[in-house]
Each structure stands twice: as structure tokens, then as C-alpha cells.
Amino acid sequence: MSQPRTSLNGAERQSAWQRDYVQRLVAIDAAAAAFAAFAGFFARFSDVPADTGSVPGQAVVVCAVLLPVLWVFAMYVFRTYEHRFLGVGSEEFQRVLRASLAVVAFVASTSWAFKLDIARGYVVVALPLAALLTLIGRYATRKKLHESRVRGEAVQTVVAVGHRPAVVGMIRQLHRASYHGMRIVGACVPGGPGTPEEDAELTALGIPVLGAIEDVSKATKEVDADVVAVTGCPELDGPALRRLGWDLESTRADLVVAPALTEVIGPRVAIRPVCGLPLLHVERPELQGIRRLAKSTVDRLAALSALLVFSPVLLGIAALVRLDSKGPVLFRQERVGKDGKPFTMYKFRSMVVDAEKRLIDLRETDEGNGVLFKMKVDPRITRVGRVLRRYSLDELPQLLNVLNGTMSLVGPRPPLQHEVDAYGFDMRRRLLVKPGLTGLWQINGRSDLDWDESVRLDVRYVENWSFMFDFMILWKTAGAVLRGRGAY
Known part of the structure; x- marks a missing residue:
């Protein structure tokens, strides 16, 4: 009898669903490009008699065959298969669009440089269609992933680090958006486990206190967590946070930090290194102009x-x-x-x-x-x-x-x-x-x-x-x- 899925450890479960998810995306991208290539060919040349000699031969055939390979390669170069961009947010779709524009630029410049006889009408139909189908396919795949995460599948386990109110706030926010796929399995708070009254909110949410701030690495190994999330913890200043990152190198857990600045997301926030300091630069909101x-x-x-x-x-x-x-x-x-x-x-x-x-x-x-x-x-x-x-x-x-x-x-x-x-x-x-x-x-x-x-x-x-x-x-x-x- 084969081993049940639950017998896998955290690392195997995590890599298994991520590997399967990326493989599906590669297949979807290749299929989208292949369909678009042949759709572009037939849309452009279906009404041209075969004996007129007006249909570009070898160049179009080669383009139709190689487009899926070129398409998937562009998606890889623009890092659309990286795990941190998949599942939530708009970054994945933005990278798909940038990769699509890069393919258009590459095909245009290559045909001009080598004087290839590639019909402009074919390119205008095939490449935008490939981009559209890729976005639709990825959106549908993401929706299926979200449904799986609501059922408790394909999730990342998280150890939350910080003061109790901040940790409770993070837990509640992640519970409201379970499709993000992050499930907190324990917390490390200053001083470690407290009295029943002090830990009442965490207990009510079903989250055990695994230890103090100094015990994060040990606790992470014990629960085999995928992510360590730091929030609302002034004790973890720059040097302490750097040392925590070093300690977590012996685990498979990623380290993420929720800044005190909340509700500001996307292009307004950027990390800008100045004199060795990673400064969090916040742009003004676009309320005028x-x-x-x-x-x-x-x-x-x-x-x-x-x-x-x-x-x-x-x-x-x-x-x-x-x-x-x-x-x-x-x-x-x-x-x-x-x-x-x-x-x-x-x-x-x-x-x-x-x-x-x-x-x-x-x-x-x-x-x-x-x-x-x-x-x-x-x-x-x-x-x-x-x-x-x-x-x-x-x-x-x-x-x-x-x-x-x-x-x-x-x-x-x-x-x-x-x-x-x-x-x-x-x-x-x-x-x-x-x-x-x-x-x-x-x-x-x-x-x-x-x-x-x-x-x-x-x-x-x-x-x-x-x-x-x-x-x-x-x-x-x-x-x-x-x-x-x-x-x-």
C-alpha cells in the first residue's frame, strides 16, 4: 500500500505542490503559444491560394514551431515561474506582460536584422493572442489554487514572531484571506508562554506559543515551518534581524518582515539602499494631478x-x-x-x-x-x-x-x-x-x-x-x- 500524502514532511509537501503548479503553468504557456501560432497562421493566410507563392514558407513554419519554446523561455527569463510571485498579487501578470512585449521586440528586431519574411499580420495576431491566452490560463489556474487553499491544501505554514497584539492582528488578517495560502501554526512572543490570561487571544485562535523571541530558530525546526513572519517586534532591530536570518539558514524557512507601515502596498513602496541601509521609500498617494x-x-x-x-x-x-x-x-x-x-x-x-x-x-x-x-x-x-x-x-x-x-x-x-x-x-x-x-x-x-x-x-x-x-x-x-x- 502506498504511503498517504500526509506522511510527507513539510518540505516535501511544499515542494510537491509548487512543482506541480509550475509544471501546469509551463504546459499552459506552451499550449497558449502553440494555439496562438497556428491561429495567427490561419487567420492571416487561410484565404491565400497555395499556388500563388504569397505565403511565406519556411520562416512562418519555423516561427509557428518555435514560438512555444521561445514563449516559455521568455516567461522563464522574466521569472514568471518563481514561487514568490505565484498565487497572489499582480506581479505575476505584470511579468507575463513584460515577457510578452520582450517576445514581440525580439521577433521584430530579429526579422529586421536577418531580413526574414515574417508577415506582419501574422505577428500582430499571434503574439497578442498568446499573451491573452496565457493570462487567462494563469488566472484560471490561480483560482483553482485559491480553492485548494480554502480547503487547507497547498498552504505554507508560518511561525509568527512579535508582540501578542501584532501577532493576533496578523493571524486574523490571514484567516480572512485564506486564499493567500499562509497558515500560522505557532507564535514566538517576548518572554515566551505567559499566563492563561496573557495568551487568551492566541489560545482562542488555536495558536500555541512556541517560545520566546530567542527561540525562533528552534521553534521553526520543531514545527517544520515554511515561513517565519516578523511583525510588531522592536526587539528585532537591524542586527538582531540579521542574526535571525543567519540562524534560519539551517532551516528551509523563508524570513518575511511586515513593516509597521500598513495598508500601503504595490508600487508605492520600494527598497532603496543608501549608504548600506535598506531604506523603505514610500511614494505619495496618487490623489491629485x-x-x-x-x-x-x-x-x-x-x-x-x-x-x-x-x-x-x-x-x-x-x-x-x-x-x-x-x-x-x-x-x-x-x-x-x-x-x-x-x-x-x-x-x-x-x-x-x-x-x-x-x-x-x-x-x-x-x-x-x-x-x-x-x-x-x-x-x-x-x-x-x-x-x-x-x-x-x-x-x-x-x-x-x-x-x-x-x-x-x-x-x-x-x-x-x-x-x-x-x-x-x-x-x-x-x-x-x-x-x-x-x-x-x-x-x-x-x-x-x-x-x-x-x-x-x-x-x-x-x-x-x-x-x-x-x-x-x-x-x-x-x-x-x-x-x-x-x-x-
């Missing part, structure tokens, strides 16, 4: 186009709302926008007309996040309104807000005035940008989010805005709406 003007222009053009395209749907929903219950088709409510300025937000009415009066009798049944009232089965919601909320169709009239410039397609959730009155300093960062029709709150659970998590997501968006970030959120919104998680 030409990019902000471009975002506003794109928003308004997209909103106008959507209103024109979906006008039959909007009219149909309006008729259903009118027929289902008495009252106006649109629900108008004052919200707070950019720089704290109030504006009127539009939605399709999904509740009875006296919903606000009935709210007084329902306060004791609140299932919301402590600030906003929510009920999974709210008796004030109409029959049509329940369907509209399930698929976020009630929010389509907010396209009018985007068109008039009071909202954006993507941004923080539009707050009520009583929420803003309770804002602390950090939360007021949300008011630096226009609220959005969708946002990180929309793709991460909507009404299922607690208040602190909702605020954290909005601040993260403000700190890290970019066109790529907006595109990612819009892409994920469709899936979030279809799943309907948190929509009530």
Missing part, C-alpha cells in the same frame, strides 16, 4: 456608455419596482462625498415607503456591523427589492451619480453623515476621494464585514489607488455580485 483627471474622465464616459447600453434593463426594473409596491421608483438619500461634501445618492427603491419609521421597532434585531443596521431577512424589503439587492441591481442608478461627478465607478463606500461624525483621524482618509459604485468592500463581503474591516479596506483603497487597482476591483465585482455574499 493628471491621473485623477483621467480617472474622472474615464468614469463619466463609462457611466454614460453603461446608461445607454443598459437603458432597457433600467426601464424594466423601474416598471417592476412601480408594479410591486406603492411609492417612487428611485430612493434618494443624502450621503457624504469627496472632501466631506454632501450629495444625493440614487438607488432603485427596494423597501416599503415607510421603512425608516419601521426601523425603530427593528433595532433589537440588528445583525449589522455595530454602525449600520442590517438584517438578513428584513421585513421592510419588497419582493422585487430582495432580488435587486441579491444581485446589486438596486445600485445601478448610481451611474447617474458617476455621470454628474459626485461618485466614481470604484472607491470607498459612500457613508452617511452620522458615520462621518464618528470618524477618527484615520477614517477621514476615506473622504479624500469620491465614493464608489463598487470597491474593496463590495468584493470582500459587503454586509458581512465588520465596521473595522470595512474602514480598513476603504483606507487601503485610498492609499493604493491606481488604474490597475480599479480594473482589478471591477473585474472581481462581477463574481462578487453573482455569488451574492453579504447582499442583504
Whole structure:
């Protein structure tokens, strides 16, 4: 009888799923390039008679045969198969795009230098198609990996190092995003295991205290961890952190450090060596200037186009709302926008007309996040309104807000005035940008989010805005709406 999978040690399990994952990516990349090569050939030359001599012979055949090899080699050179870039984040896709551009440049320069007869139409079809298919294939493979990680497979085990509050915060954040594939199996805290009261939060989360800060290397070997994550630990200054790295060289664990600066990610952060010091350089957020003007222009053009395209749907929903219950088709409510300025937000009415009066009798049944009232089965919601909320169709009239410039397609959730009155300093960062029709709150659970998590997501968006970030959120919104998680 063969040994069960669980008999493998941590290193074997880790290398096994990573090896299998990379092999799948190589096969997908090669298949994408091969399909694109032949698709380009037939798209360009299928209507050319074979006896005309117009079809480049050897050059096109060689290109079609060698493109998959060249494609995979370019992906390797641009490090798209490195484990640290796979599974999460946009770095993998950015590297794929850079590798694709490199192949285009290589084919163009080679054909010019050696005077190869490669049809431009063939190149224009094949190479962009190869890039598109590669991105689609990698995205689908990543989604399958995320599903596996939610089931507890293909994960990296982590020893968290730091003070208890920081470690607890990291554990909760990783639990919320299990698809990242990092599972904390133990913690090393100053002083080691404490009293039951001191370790109560860690115990409640199922995380044992393995030792003190000085015991990290020993604890890592004991649990055979894949990663050591340091967070909120001033005791581990530069020299101490360097020595910890040396100690971990006798293990297979990677060392990662979560800086005190949180919610700032992506291109805003870069390591810049100065006089031997690895300085963490933080760029200013892109809240003003030409990019902000471009975002506003794109928003308004997209909103106008959507209103024109979906006008039959909007009219149909309006008729259903009118027929289902008495009252106006649109629900108008004052919200707070950019720089704290109030504006009127539009939605399709999904509740009875006296919903606000009935709210007084329902306060004791609140299932919301402590600030906003929510009920999974709210008796004030109409029959049509329940369907509209399930698929976020009630929010389509907010396209009018985007068109008039009071909202954006993507941004923080539009707050009520009583929420803003309770804002602390950090939360007021949300008011630096226009609220959005969708946002990180929309793709991460909507009404299922607690208040602190909702605020954290909005601040993260403000700190890290970019066109790529907006595109990612819009892409994920469709899936979030279809799943309907948190929509009530």
C-alpha cells in the first residue's frame, strides 16, 4: 500500500505542490503559444491560394514551431515561474506582460536584422493572442489554487514572531484571506508562554506559543515551518534581524518582515539602499494631478456608455419596482462625498415607503456591523427589492451619480453623515476621494464585514489607488455580485 500524502514532511509537501503548479503553468504557456501560432497562421493566410507563392514558407513554419519554446523561455527569463510571485498579487501578470512585449521586440528586431519574411499580420495576431491566452490560463489556474487553499491544501505554514497584539492582528488578517495560502501554526512572543490570561487571544485562535523571541530558530525546526513572519517586534532591530536570518539558514524557512507601515502596498513602496541601509521609500498617494483627471474622465464616459447600453434593463426594473409596491421608483438619500461634501445618492427603491419609521421597532434585531443596521431577512424589503439587492441591481442608478461627478465607478463606500461624525483621524482618509459604485468592500463581503474591516479596506483603497487597482476591483465585482455574499 502506498504511503498517504500526509506522511510527507513539510518540505516535501511544499515542494510537491509548487512543482506541480509550475509544471501546469509551463504546459499552459506552451499550449497558449502553440494555439496562438497556428491561429495567427490561419487567420492571416487561410484565404491565400497555395499556388500563388504569397505565403511565406519556411520562416512562418519555423516561427509557428518555435514560438512555444521561445514563449516559455521568455516567461522563464522574466521569472514568471518563481514561487514568490505565484498565487497572489499582480506581479505575476505584470511579468507575463513584460515577457510578452520582450517576445514581440525580439521577433521584430530579429526579422529586421536577418531580413526574414515574417508577415506582419501574422505577428500582430499571434503574439497578442498568446499573451491573452496565457493570462487567462494563469488566472484560471490561480483560482483553482485559491480553492485548494480554502480547503487547507497547498498552504505554507508560518511561525509568527512579535508582540501578542501584532501577532493576533496578523493571524486574523490571514484567516480572512485564506486564499493567500499562509497558515500560522505557532507564535514566538517576548518572554515566551505567559499566563492563561496573557495568551487568551492566541489560545482562542488555536495558536500555541512556541517560545520566546530567542527561540525562533528552534521553534521553526520543531514545527517544520515554511515561513517565519516578523511583525510588531522592536526587539528585532537591524542586527538582531540579521542574526535571525543567519540562524534560519539551517532551516528551509523563508524570513518575511511586515513593516509597521500598513495598508500601503504595490508600487508605492520600494527598497532603496543608501549608504548600506535598506531604506523603505514610500511614494505619495496618487490623489491629485493628471491621473485623477483621467480617472474622472474615464468614469463619466463609462457611466454614460453603461446608461445607454443598459437603458432597457433600467426601464424594466423601474416598471417592476412601480408594479410591486406603492411609492417612487428611485430612493434618494443624502450621503457624504469627496472632501466631506454632501450629495444625493440614487438607488432603485427596494423597501416599503415607510421603512425608516419601521426601523425603530427593528433595532433589537440588528445583525449589522455595530454602525449600520442590517438584517438578513428584513421585513421592510419588497419582493422585487430582495432580488435587486441579491444581485446589486438596486445600485445601478448610481451611474447617474458617476455621470454628474459626485461618485466614481470604484472607491470607498459612500457613508452617511452620522458615520462621518464618528470618524477618527484615520477614517477621514476615506473622504479624500469620491465614493464608489463598487470597491474593496463590495468584493470582500459587503454586509458581512465588520465596521473595522470595512474602514480598513476603504483606507487601503485610498492609499493604493491606481488604474490597475480599479480594473482589478471591477473585474472581481462581477463574481462578487453573482455569488451574492453579504447582499442583504
